Amino acid sequence: MLVVMQQGASKAEIAEVESLIDGMGYKPHSISGVEQTVIGCIGDERGKTRLQSLETQAGVAHVIPILKPYKLAGTELRKEKTRIEIAPGVVVGDNKIPIMAGPCSVEGLEPICEAAEFVKACGGTMLRGGAYKPRTSPYSFQGLQEDGLKMLAEARERTGLPVVTEVMKESTVDLICKYADVLQVGTRNMQNYDLLKAIGQTRKPVLLKRGMASTISEWLMSAEYIMSQGNMEVILCERGIRTFETATRNTLDLKAVPVLKHETHLPVVVDPSHGTGHWNYVEDMALAAVAAGADGLMIEVHQNPAEAWSDGAQSLNAANFGELVKNVRRVAEAVGRTV
Ligand code: PEP
Numbered sequence: 001m002l003v004v005m006q007q008g009a010s011k012a013e014i015a016e017v018e019s020l021i022d023g024m025g026y027k028p029h030s031i032s033g034v035e036q037t038v039i040g041c042i043g044d045e046r047g048k049t050r051l052q053s054l055e056t057q058a059g060v061a062h063v064i065p066i067l068k069p070y071k072l073a074g075t076e077l078r079k080e081k082t083r084i085e086i087a088p089g090v091v092v093g094d095n096k097i098p099i100m101a102g103p104c105s106v107e108g109l110e111p112i113c114e115a116a117e118f119v120k121a122c123g124g125t126m127l128r129g130g131a132y133k134p135r136t137s138p139y140s141f142q143g144l145q146e147d148g149l150k151m152l153a154e155a156r157e158r159t160g161l162p163v164v165t166e167v168m169k170e171s172t173v174d175l176i177c178k179y180a181d182v183l184q185v186g187t188r189n190m191q192n193y194d195l196l197k198a199i200g201q202t203r204k205p206v207l208l209k210r211g212m213a214s215t216i217s218e219w220l221m222s223a224e225y226i227m228s229q230g231n232m233e234v235i236l237c238e239r240g241i242r243t244f245e246t247a248t249r250n251t252l253d254l255k256a257v258p259v260l261k262h263e264t265h266l267p268v269v270v271d272p273s274h275g276t277g278h279w280n281y282v283e284d285m286a287l288a289a290v291a292a293g294a295d296g297l298m299i300e301v302h303q304n305p306a307e308a309w310s311d312g313a314q315s316l317n318a319a320n321f322g323e324l325v326k327n328v329r330r331v332a333e334a335v336g337r338t339v
């Protein structure tokens with residue numbers, strides 16, 4: 001349910017309503033707009049009619065149901081776009097479009113630092129790199145794990161680029177929080193609800209990739225899991241879904257961008273690398289993503305893609321990445337944004 005306060009309701013009236021909501025066993029989540037405060041009441045759907053009685057409370061305009069199943073992620077509770085500050089000057093959900101780039105996997109200290117240097121020189125704003133890798137085959141490289149996290153932290157030290165890296169299981173959440181600026185949830189874990197809840201307990205921004213066979217609604221419910229635990233800083237990342245089409249690794253679902261703009265206040269990033277699986281399709285889809293309204297891009301790069309330990313076929317080399325950033329900038333400007 002949503003308690004809409006009257007314009008000009010006092011702080012004391014808002015606090016009183018919050019405490020009554022709490023007393024009824026719901027978590028109050030207040031959003032103060034310029035003119036009005038709305039309070040989302042989050043909790044068990046049963047017995048929600050009790051909340052209706054708050055309409056008689058001083059300062060309350062009305063109490064209305066939130067119709068969508070994603071209460072905190074949806075636009076019923078909050079219309080204003082969420083801005084997530086990752087580091088000073090690096091914001092996701094603003095007019096400026098951040099570009100997260102780096103290798104699929106961290107392969108060593110010098111390689112990750114070299115990649116970070118060229119990402120930065122080309123205009124990239126964040127460094128990505130997997131230290132824990134969810135591989136389809138158990139015989140494939142599984143990641144450098146904690147050593148990889150340390151290398152990412154060193155690359156951040158040298159370049160100033162904030163780091164995004166994947167968390168695969170609950171038991172490593174605290175460890176990864178020590179090194180990362182953004183926790184990535186991969187496509188395979190989008191519906192790992194215990195992991196989502198554990199990440200929701202942290203206060204690190206989260207990049208939540210879309211499950212490869214998940215609907216937009218299921219994806220938003222996964223964001224809701226994280227937010228229900230108090231972590232509101234969720235960035236959605238479209239990375240392609242499974243369809244009958246085999247010409248590309250996945251089918252990048254770009255209409256997800258405008259649909260999400262309508263359904264949620266959370267920022268939306270697009271990953272055309274996993275979305276296509278081929279380096280030579282990445283730039284075109286990156287440009288299309290920005291034209292469609294994406295709030296950021298995630299791009300896999302490698303100094304020598306042919307030698308990459310994972311996902312070399314979809315990785316851009318430094319020259320191609322530089323070209324991508326240049327052209328993304330032009331499209332961003334054409335749609336009233338910057339890079
Ligand atoms: C990755 O970012 O390297 C990755 C494994 O992504 P996804 O979960 O989208 O496959």
Ligand code: MN
Nearest residue numbers: 104300310311
């Ligand atoms: Mn990858």
